Amino acid sequence: MDASFLLLPDMPPAAALRRAPFSSRTGPSDEPAMHVRRYGTRQHVFSTGDPATSIHEVAQGTVLVSRYLSDGRRQIVDIIGPGRLFGFASSTHGCTAEVVMPAMICCLDREAASHSPIVAERTLRAMVHEIEHLRDLALLLGRKTASERVATMLAKLAGDNPAHAILLTLPVTRGEIADYLGLTVETVSRTFGRLKQAGLIEVPSNERVNILDLPRLRRLADGLEWEV
Amino acid sequence: MDASFLLLPDMPPAAALRRAPFSSRTGPSDEPAMHVRRYGTRQHVFSTGDPATSIHEVAQGTVLVSRYLSDGRRQIVDIIGPGRLFGFASSTHGCTAEVVMPAMICCLDREAASHSPIVAERTLRAMVHEIEHLRDLALLLGRKTASERVATMLAKLAGDNPAHAILLTLPVTRGEIADYLGLTVETVSRTFGRLKQAGLIEVPSNERVNILDLPRLRRLADGLEWEV
DNA sequence: CGTCACTTTGATGACCCTCAATACGAGTGG
DNA sequence: CCACTCGTATTGAGGGTCATCAAAGTGACG
Numbered sequence: 001m002d003a004s005f006l007l008l009p010d011m012p013p014a015a016a017l018r019r020a021p022f023s024s025r026t027g028p029s030d031e032p033a034m035h036v037r038r039y040g041t042r043q044h045v046f047s048t049g050d051p052a053t054s055i056h057e058v059a060q061g062t063v064l065v066s067r068y069l070s071d072g073r074r075q076i077v078d079i080i081g082p083g084r085l086f087g088f089a090s091s092t093h094g095c096t097a098e099v100v101m102p103a104m105i106c107c108l109d110r111e112a113a114s115h116s117p118i119v120a121e122r123t124l125r126a127m128v129h130e131i132e133h134l135r136d137l138a139l140l141l142g143r144k145t146a147s148e149r150v151a152t153m154l155a156k157l158a159g160d161n162p163a164h165a166i167l168l169t170l171p172v173t174r175g176e177i178a179d180y181l182g183l184t185v186e187t188v189s190r191t192f193g194r195l196k197q198a199g200l201i202e203v204p205s206n207e208r209v210n211i212l213d214l215p216r217l218r219r220l221a222d223g224l225e226w227e228v
Numbered sequence: 229m230d231a232s233f234l235l236l237p238d239m240p241p242a243a244a245l246r247r248a249p250f251s252s253r254t255g256p257s258d259e260p261a262m263h264v265r266r267y268g269t270r271q272h273v274f275s276t277g278d279p280a281t282s283i284h285e286v287a288q289g290t291v292l293v294s295r296y297l298s299d300g301r302r303q304i305v306d307i308i309g310p311g312r313l314f315g316f317a318s319s320t321h322g323c324t325a326e327v328v329m330p331a332m333i334c335c336l337d338r339e340a341a342s343h344s345p346i347v348a349e350r351t352l353r354a355m356v357h358e359i360e361h362l363r364d365l366a367l368l369l370g371r372k373t374a375s376e377r378v379a380t381m382l383a384k385l386a387g388d389n390p391a392h393a394i395l396l397t398l399p400v401t402r403g404e405i406a407d408y409l410g411l412t413v414e415t416v417s418r419t420f421g422r423l424k425q426a427g428l429i430e431v432p433s434n435e436r437v438n439i440l441d442l443p444r445l446r447r448l449a450d451g452l453e454w455e456v
Numbered sequence: 457c458g459t460c461a462c463t464t465t466g467a468t469g470a471c472c473c474t475c476a477a478t479a480c481g482a483g484t485g486g
Numbered sequence: 487c488c489a490c491t492c493g494t495a496t497t498g499a500g501g502g503t504c505a506t507c508a509a510a511g512t513g514a515c516g
Contacts (some may be wrong), residue, residue: 018504074371088356088359089360094360130359131316134305134363135362137362138365175495192496222297225286414504
């Protein structure tokens with residue numbers, strides 16, 4: 001029985017990696033070997049069926065984790081930015097992970113990691129976080145309208161920012177937003193249009209969204225606001 | 229920083245609990261204190277906002293884990309049968325867990341569990357399993373048709389049984405199936421009807437489903453079969 | 457034999473998908 | 487500098503799937 005995933009290292013945040021050269025990081029024995037790889041646009045970090053031998057951390061860029069049906073239908077299950085861990089799986093990956101733009105990903109061998117005496121606090125936190133994220137996604141996909149879905153995504157990108165307005169840079173295309181929200185490109189586009197008309201957002205360019213009323217957007221995301 | 233969830237006990241399967249009286253199970257120090265509680269129909273194990281102080285295991289019965297919108301829309305994110313662990317959360321629960329019929333649930337205090345020297349293999353396995361389950365659910369909710377959703381659920385209940393036909397007992401009502409599959413009661417009912425007409429299933433009673441062609445049902449679930 | 461919860465069935469319509477055409481923007485080469 | 491191309495985004499028309507609303511049927515339980 002493969003128990004290698006039980007003990008995972010206390011992986012440093014990407015910020016620490018950026019501060020220190022990687023060559024200097026072959027440190028004490030409780031920090032197992034890790035390396036960084038660069039990926040080009042649309043390149044895969046892993047694909048469905050690949051053996052899950054590593055844990056990954058996004059250092060720079062954005063990673064999409066998606067699951068496919070055999071006829072090509074795609075559901076993006078996570079959009080991962082710098083600092084987050086991904087790639088948890090029992091033995092083989094059931095998902096595909098691809099980068100959207102040139103990216104840097106830290107890879108940590110799970111086998112090597114299992115020899116570390118440091119317990120996997122960060123990995124466990126990341127897994128709990130992922131479970132909660134996926135439950136939110138299920139509620140969104142199962143029960144929210146198109147406007148609520150787009151509002152939810154924008155509100156999540158804005159984080160817990162207390163500002164009334166905030167300018168976002170979308171890391172993904174409309175098509176990827178659609179595959180994340182369980183919609184089509186056209187519906188996403190039309191929904192952006194309606195949010196604009198409602199005065200909730202501005203869209204100065206394809207990848208920029210200016211949220212004009214974040215509290216109201218959050219209420220819309222939670223189904224507390226009348227549809228726009 | 230609360231790290232109590234890092235160390236969780238190697239919890240015995242429910243089968244072992246049924247074999248031995250609970251009073252005799254106050255064993256060696258690496259098996260932290262646990263107790264069993266009985267729950268009546270529709271009773272809550274925990275609710276949104278409750279502090280997450282325990283890990284649970286279903287000994288008998290079925291537990292629904294669901295997330296709600298403020299206007300009452302519900303998405304069931306997991307249907308849990310005997311032997312499975314549930315109730316992972318960082319500090320407070322974001323979900324509600326309720327039993328569908330009288331049930332027995334093992335509760336294990338997380339704080340006590342953190343003192344156990346036995347590492348949480350089972351908990352980690354359960355979390356990885358839950359992540360994979362939730363990704364499947366996201367694909368279902370985001371990209372599958374009503375027939376595919378119902379077929380997926382029935383196929384999952386049938387497990388990896390190699391038989392061509394199999395008689396299932398549904399642990400949940402049509403309404404709960406609907407809230408799990410992101411549909412309405414009416415659509416679930418009509419879809420059962422269409423599966424019957426297609427010769428895929430029989431429904432001898434409300435809570436029994438006789439799957440007549442499990443391989444074809446599985447293909448339908450994966451989008452490989454023409455819609456019924 | 458009521459009541460109550462659950463289920464089924466029907467009619468209607470809304471929301472979103474599909475298909476199609478157009479517009480936009482970046483990159484390339486003339 | 488402009489034409490061309492390609493991927494992406496927008497906009498429009500029409501249709502399908504599933505939700506909504508309503509009513510009747512079923513079964514358990516008192």
